[in-house]
Amino acid sequence: MPKILIIEDEESVRENILDLLEAEDFETIAAANGRIGLDLAISEVPDLILCDMMMPEIDGYGVLTALRQDPTTATIPFIFLTAKSAKSDFRRGMDLGADDYITKPFTRSELLSAIMNRLEKYATLKRYLSAQNATHNLSPKMQLLEISLHRAIKQHNFQEFEIYYQPIVDIASGKIVAAESLLRWQSPELGIIYPTEFIPIAESTGLIVPIGKWVLKRVCQQIKSWRDDAGISSLKIAVNLSVIEFNQPDFIHKIINFIETNNLQADCLELELTESMIMQDVNSAIATMNKLRSLGVKIAIDDFGTGYSSLIYLKNLPINTLKIDRYFIHNVANDLQKSAITKALIQMAHNLNLNVVAEGVEAEAELAFLRQHKCNSMQGFLFSRPLPAAEFEKFLLTNKCLYA
Ligand code: C2E
Ligand code: MG
Ligand code: MG
Numbered sequence: 001m002p003k004i005l006i007i008e009d010e011e012s013v014r015e016n017i018l019d020l021l022e023a024e025d026f027e028t029i030a031a032a033n034g035r036i037g038l039d040l041a042i043s044e045v046p047d048l049i050l051c052d053m054m055m056p057e058i059d060g061y062g063v064l065t066a067l068r069q070d071p072t073t074a075t076i077p078f079i080f081l082t083a084k085s086a087k088s089d090f091r092r093g094m095d096l097g098a099d100d101y102i103t104k105p106f107t108r109s110e111l112l113s114a115i116m117n118r119l120e121k122y123a124t125l126k127r128y129l130s131a132q133n134a135t136h137n138l139s140p141k142m143q144l145l146e147i148s149l150h151r152a153i154k155q156h157n158f159q160e161f162e163i164y165y166q167p168i169v170d171i172a173s174g175k176i177v178a179a180e181s182l183l184r185w186q187s188p189e190l191g192i193i194y195p196t197e198f199i200p201i202a203e204s205t206g207l208i209v210p211i212g213k214w215v216l217k218r219v220c221q222q223i224k225s226w227r228d229d230a231g232i233s234s235l236k237i238a239v240n241l242s243v244i245e246f247n248q249p250d251f252i253h254k255i256i257n258f259i260e261t262n263n264l265q266a267d268c269l270e271l272e273l274t275e276s277m278i279m280q281d282v283n284s285a286i287a288t289m290n291k292l293r294s295l296g297v298k299i300a301i302d303d304f305g306t307g308y309s310s311l312i313y314l315k316n317l318p319i320n321t322l323k324i325d326r327y328f329i330h331n332v333a334n335d336l337q338k339s340a341i342t343k344a345l346i347q348m349a350h351n352l353n354l355n356v357v358a359e360g361v362e363a364e365a366e367l368a369f370l371r372q373h374k375c376n377s378m379q380g381f382l383f384s385r386p387l388p389a390a391e392f393e394k395f396l397l398t399n400k401c402l403y404a
Contacts, residue, residue: 001025001026001027001196002026002027002047002048002119003026003027003028003029003044003046003047003048004021004026004027004028004029004046004047004048004049004050004115005028005029005030005031005037005040005041005044005046005048005049005050006018006021006028006029006030006031006049006050006051007030007031007033007034007036007037007049007050007051007052007055007060007063008030008031008032008050008051008052008055008081009032009033009052009055009056010052011032013052013081013104014030014032017050017111018030020108020111020112021115023330023331024112024330025330026115029044029046033055033056033057033058034051034055034057034058034059034060034062034063035057035058037049037051037058037063038058038063038066038067041063041067041073041076042070042072042073045072045073045076046076047076047077047119047122048076048077048078048079048115048118048119048122049067049076049077049078049079050079050081050115051063051064051078051079051080051081052080052081052082053080053081053082053083053089053093054082054083060080060081060082060093061092061093061096064078064080064093064096064097064098065096068096068097075122076122077099077100077118077119077121077122078097078098078099079098079099079100079101079102079114079115079118080093080098080100080101080102081102081104081106082101082102082103082104083103083104099118099121100114100117100118102114109335109337116306116327120306123200142201144189144190145190145193145197145198145201146201146205148187148189148190149185149198149201149202149205149207150205150207152185152187153207153210153211158214160185160186160187160188161183161184161185161186161211161214162183162184162186162388163181163182163183163184163215163218163219163222163389164181164182164183164184164386164387164388164389164392165179165180165181165182165237165386165387165388165389165392166179166180166182166379166384166385166386166387167179167379167383167384167387167392167395167400168180168236168238168357168377168378168379169377169378169379169383169402170376170377171367171370171371171375171376171377171378171402172371172376174401174402174403175399175401175402176235176395176396176400177235177236177377178235178236178237178238178270178377179235179236179237179238179392180237180238180240180272180379180386181215181219181237181238181239181240182195182240182386183195183199183211183215183240184386185198195240199242202242203242203243203244206244208242208244208245209244209245209248212241212242212244212245213245213254215239215240216239216254216255216258217258219237219239219269220258220259220261220262220264220269221262222237222389223235223237223262223264223268223269224262224263224264226393226396227264230393230396230397232393232396232397234268235268235396236267236268236269236270236298237268237269237270238270238271238272238300239269239270239271239272240272240302241271241272241273241277242277243276243277243280246273246277246285246288247281247284251288252288252291252292252295255269255292255295255297256295259295259297265296266295266296266297267296267297267298269297269298270297270298270299270300270320270321271292271297271298271299271300272300272301272302272323273285273289273299273300273301273302274301274302274303274307275301275303275304275307275310276307278301278313278317279307279310279313282313286316286317286318289317289318289319290318293318298320298321299317299318299319299320299321300319300320300321300322300323300357301314301317301319301321301322301323302323303323303325303359304322304323304324304325304345305324305325305327305328305341305345306325306327311348314348314352315352319354320354320355321354321355321356321357322345322349322354322355322356322357323356323357323358323359323379324342324345324346324356324357324358324359324375325359325360326358326359326360326361326380327360328341328342328345329342329358329359329360329361329366329370329380330360330362330366331363331366332366332369332370333363333365333366333368333369334365339369342358342369342370342373342375343373346370346373346374346375347373350374355376355377356375356376356377357375357376357377357378357379358370358375358377358378358379358380359379359380360379360380360381361378361379361380361381361382361383362380362381362382363382364382366380366382367382367402378402383402384400
């Protein structure tokens with residue numbers, strides 16, 4: 001989860017923001033003045049900084065100026081929190097390199113949308129920089145990750161990797177109808193590392209190609225083994241793809257090969273793509289998707305709502321499933337904006353004959369909302385976290401149901 005540093009001298013405001021961000025699962029660090037804030041920015045290198053403008057000693061301008069002069073902190077997105085709304089203050093902050101402003105008092109959705117917006121741009125920038133430059137531009141932690149990742153693949157032949165399966169449940173019947181495969185890396189040097197950390201490195205180094213191939217191969221073997229050894233059939237397994245894998249010239253060939261070697265029904269496999277992957281080159285993406293479709297392989301759009309959300313293109317895409325990003329599902333029953341958007345997404349997807357999966361369902365109230373609005377399936381901690389294959393198999397064999 002992205003790490004956010006809050007620099008704010010007023011305790012009540014600071015606590016308020018911390019509560020709000022923690023409820024959204026952000027990792028947070030807080031500083032009560034500019035000096036502590038600067039130290040934490042350098043030692044923790046957060047993914048984003050929220051900083052009050054008016055503080056004693058070093059004010060927000062001072063913090064920003066210092067951050068922008070230090071190469072380790074120079075590019076961290078910086079959002080000013082300010083009670084002032086004078087144009088000249090905005091201008092001064094912008095000239096110093098602030099990325100955005102929020103005027104106090106702000107609503108929760110104003111704050112979150114400013115944060116999400118900045119984080120997304122920053123992620124794109126980081127990907128661009130790491131693709132452009134080799135290792136020397138990475139932080140020491142990233143360099144270590146990169147070296148360990150190389151070793152885990154080239155020398156240890158994927159032994160440190162394991163595929164977890166998170167159940168996807170039909171909301172009407174409560175039965176497990178599918179699962180999403182999620183990669184885990186247990187590094188002896190670094191401990192458990194989540195895909196949000198190592199996939200970007202794998203992408204920038206090209207290691208994503210062997211990783212993706214390994215995942216697809218293992219998932220196909222697993223589907224076969226569940227069918228042949230445990231008698232579990234008609235279960236769909238979703239696999240996340242990276243744009244680099246999807247664009248490999250022999251990608252379709254690999255898919256055909258794995259399906260044929262394991263003698264699988266192609267519709268047991270669903271490939272998850274994101275909007276940004278498709279939008280990079282819409283025509284070639286549609287061509288690849290059509291080839292997959294003609295094989296019988298299913299296609300899902302993952303994290304829908306966080307990227308381009310181009311509803312017009314959606315109509316033209318050969319897809320089966322829309323996965324609504326967990327950002328919209330979190331607290332959907334109580335947040336008027338999220339509930340309006342989610343309702344509209346479900347309805348639109350149904351009009352396009354798509355299957356809708358809600359991601360990140362954690363609360364009964366969220367599930368009740370989804371049931372009321374006829375969302376087809378749910379995935380989330382409320383039913384189960386991602387599980388090792390053997391544990392997921394137990395769920396299947398005991399017919400574990402959402403409504404016990
Ligand atoms: P994703 O495809 O959107 O996967 C869903 C993520 O949400 C997973 O994180 C899952 O553990 C998490 N999640 C599920 N239910 C809940 C919930 O109720 N609450 C919360 N807070 N989180 C929930 P994970 O496993 O860390 O994976 C993160 C991302 O990494 C995935 O996002 C996917 O984009 C990528 N990824 C995972 N495995 C692979 C892979 O084999 N290949 C590629 N290319 N990407 C992968
Ligand atoms: Mg996914
Ligand atoms: Mg997702």
